[in-house]
Amino acid sequence: MRVATWNVNSIRPRLEHLATFVKSASPDVVCLQETKVEDAKFPEEAIGELGYRAAFFGQKTYNGVAILARYGLAIEDVQRNLADDAEDAPRRLLACTIDGVRIVDVYVPNGQAVGTQPFAYKLEWLARLERDLASRHAPTDRVLVCGDFNVAPEAIDVHDPKRWEGQVLCTDAERAAVASLRAFGFVDAFREKHPDLAGAFTWWDYRMGAFRRNAGLRIDHVLITRPLADRCTSATIDRAPRTLERPSDHTPVIVDLDV
DNA sequence: ATGGTTGTTCCACAA
DSSP states (O other), X not given: OEEXXXXXXXXXXXXXXXXXXXXXXXXXXXEEEOOOOOGGGOOHHHHHHTTEEEEEEOOSSSOXXXXXXXXXXXXXXXXXXXXXXXXXXXXXXXXXXXXXXXXXXXXXXXXXXXXXHHHHHHHHHHHHHHHHHHHHOOTTSOEEEEXXXXXXXXXGGBSSHHHHTTSTTSOHHHHHHHHHHHHHHEEEHHHHHSTTOOSOOSEEOSGGGTTTTTOEEOOEEEEEEHHHHTXXXXXXXXXXXXXXXXXXXXXXXXXXXXX
């Protein structure tokens, strides 16, 4: 099973890029973040024409997540947001079971700047995510958590670690929250396959020619439990979508699981 | 130290 994750920065202006991507990468499952569309306006038909059915959980203007599954794969046991989220909480999590694998699609709060309310919310959200996962699953289950974590786990995941030191996306507190998820029983699929690979990023700011200079960060991740890590044959970053006209500022991460 | 860009919505704000 091939699973991809991609923060599309609005799904509606990105449908053409999504079509190009799925034709090229041929994923079985695609987890999308920042769809920025309410469910009534989700482009289900366009996605159907690409050969996928979709579960989606979105809102107007901000946030929103969706999971696409190739026709023939059933989407089962859909969960929307965290168990302790209020009804009107930002829509940032969608989970389902596909082919016996629990797929959890997350759009972690950005956090804005260290010391702000949004930053505290980000840390609290990550702690609640871990509690939610731990309450539902054991590390021995087949669980995949992917999405835009808005955290660069280590210095090697940052183009200029000195400049980013202590900045949001790179603080010790954010890194500790992600490390805590790993300690529970998740493996960073990309880093496990490429332990020393530097310059492998998933997001580049739109400004200052950041992509051209490869001035990026690796903040989009696929975390998998050990039973899946033992069956993971490949984990890659596909830079092609970021090279297209009017791209998302993120590019997809792709993993292959022998399940 | 500042500014640069994009998407959505409404004339700002989040990223």
